[in-house]
Amino acid sequence: MAVDEPVATCQxxxxxxxxxxxLKRTRxxxxxxxxxRVWLDRVQILDVxxxxxxxxxxxxxxxxxxxxxxxxxxxxxxxxxxNPIQKPFKxxxxxxxxxxxxDRIL
Numbered sequence: 418m419a420v421d422e423p424v425a426t427c428q429x430x431x432x433x434x435x436x437x438x439x440l441k442r443t444r445x446x447x448x449x450x451x452x453x454r455v456w457l458d459r460v461q462i463l464d465v466x467x468x469x470x471x472x473x474x475x476x477x478x479x480x481x482x483x484x485x486x487x488x489x490x491x492x493x494x495x496x497x498x499x500n501p502i503q504k505p506f507k508x509x510x511x512x513x514x515x516x517x518x519x520d521r522i523l
Contacts, residue, residue, distance in 0.1 A: 423461070429474035433481050436472055437488050443470050450511035453491045455482065455498075462489050462511065477507055 424446050427439040440462075447464035454461040457476040463469040475482055483495050490513040498507075 423471040425470040454506045456506040
């Protein structure tokens, strides 16, 4: 059952490490992640039931949004995330999986 209020909220105050720690702590309060909505001033992470938590004070125009989206496994294009749009938010699928040894160079 989806709720109108976020399960938890974090205010971004310039320190990305604090937000990433918030995401680690609150991740267990939701089911499988389904979508991420990125507004001009906030990011919402939604699960399969429609429950969500929110990070305010950061949006798609900000440089620090890319590491935040990667931390929750969002499928997005880093080169176009900052482009303005006519809609109120950008929506992406979450739960991206990375292949084993993706970061290794052979």
